[in-house]
Amino acid sequence: MSKKVLLADDASFMRMMLRNILEPAGFTIVGEASNGREAIELYKKLKPDVFITDMIMPEIGGIDVVRELIKEFPDANIIICSAIGQQTLVIEAIQAGAKDYIVKPFEQANVLETINKIIEK
Amino acid sequence: MQNEKLTDMQRDALKELGNIGAGSAATALSQLLGKDIKLNVPDVTIIPIEKVNEKIAKHQQIIAAVYLRIYGEIQARALLILPQDKIFYIIDLLMKKKLGTTREFGENEQSAIKEIGNIIISSYLNALAKFIGLNSVPSVPALAVDMADAIIQTISAELAEVGPDAFLIENEMVEKETDLSTTLLILPEMTSMKKILKALNDTIKGS
Numbered sequence: 001m002s003k004k005v006l007l008a009d010d011a012s013f014m015r016m017m018l019r020n021i022l023e024p025a026g027f028t029i030v031g032e033a034s035n036g037r038e039a040i041e042l043y044k045k046l047k048p049d050v051f052i053t054d055m056i057m058p059e060i061g062g063i064d065v066v067r068e069l070i071k072e073f074p075d076a077n078i079i080i081c082s083a084i085g086q087q088t089l090v091i092e093a094i095q096a097g098a099k100d101y102i103v104k105p106f107e108q109a110n111v112l113e114t115i116n117k118i119i120e121k
Numbered sequence: 122m123q124n125e126k127l128t129d130m131q132r133d134a135l136k137e138l139g140n141i142g143a144g145s146a147a148t149a150l151s152q153l154l155g156k157d158i159k160l161n162v163p164d165v166t167i168i169p170i171e172k173v174n175e176k177i178a179k180h181q182q183i184i185a186a187v188y189l190r191i192y193g194e195i196q197a198r199a200l201l202i203l204p205q206d207k208i209f210y211i212i213d214l215l216m217k218k219k220l221g222t223t224r225e226f227g228e229n230e231q232s233a234i235k236e237i238g239n240i241i242i243s244s245y246l247n248a249l250a251k252f253i254g255l256n257s258v259p260s261v262p263a264l265a266v267d268m269a270d271a272i273i274q275t276i277s278a279e280l281a282e283v284g285p286d287a288f289l290i291e292n293e294m295v296e297k298e299t300d301l302s303t304t305l306l307i308l309p310e311m312t313s314m315k316k317i318l319k320a321l322n323d324t325i326k327g328s
Contacts (some may be wrong), residue, residue: 010261011239013232056239059259082256083149083243086250104240105153 001047007047036060055082070097139165142245161293187238193257197309235262253320284311
């Protein structure tokens with residue numbers, strides 16, 4: 001059965017890029033959110049296998065989304081995908097509960113490798 | 122604080138900072154577009170805020186301006202300027218369309234430009250964090266596509282809130298024969314400009 005993925009990014013273009021990588025690889029995009037609040041609501045409703053979220057988004061930022069979801073879903077497979085590659089923020093995201101971090105712009109192979117690694121765990 | 126007050130060392134360090142940022146911005150753009158991007162040494166200067174309008178006004182055509190705020194250890198505004206024809210070219214490459222296809226900014230095109238701006242500006246912020254240890258994050262980007270004069274009017278209220286000087290980073294990036302050069306203005310609040318220059322000094326002393 002294909003794995004369910006939820007995407008959150010305020011840029012519809014980036015969601016489209018991720019969808020274009022993940023769908024041909026057999027993943028099902030079950031939902032897309034354009035802000036942090038919507039992402040939390042969709043996560044609770046759809047319970048995806050993997051959740052890929054941007055860091056800087058309107059309403060609630062990615063790290064706070066992670067913190068909020070991890071409280072209720074401690075095993076959530078969350079990947080932050082952001083143009084901000086600063087070490088302190090990557091560490092903050094991982095400490096908040098994200099399983100991995102992808103720096104934009106990303107390569108197709110890197111996205112698939114990251115997501116598969118998390119699912120296999 | 123004016124450009125002439127910078128020491129040679131500070132000017133060199135600033136140029137190096139610009140080099141590192143431009144290098145990662147060019148790498149990012151190259152990855153996004155799937156094309157080789159040739160980068161020439163960027164021109165990094167500090168200009169008085171009154172000159173910002175002149176730098177924008179030099180573009181005699183419609184421009185796309187990605188605007189965002191910077192938070193964290195540095196408080197600033199950033200403005201990335203790209204001429205409309207270059208943007209159309211970049212979008213065609215990005216969306217794998219035949220060159221010359223894009224003629225207007227639909228929702229997808231606007232989203233793509235904002236994201237390109239976000240990635241380029243974040244490349245500089247990442248460089249700033251690595252080089253001088255100041256961590257900062259950008260806000261959600263906003264986009265304006267208009268004549269240069271109209272863009273100046275739009276940002277004039279914002280300019281009143283920042284310090285007296287701005288970083289001007291002019292990048293020369295070339296894909297094959299096409300010039301994809303960008304103009305990036307980073308407008309720090311006064312305390313942040315001091316912080317950046319102090320961090321530059323500390324980096325120079327520590328190196």
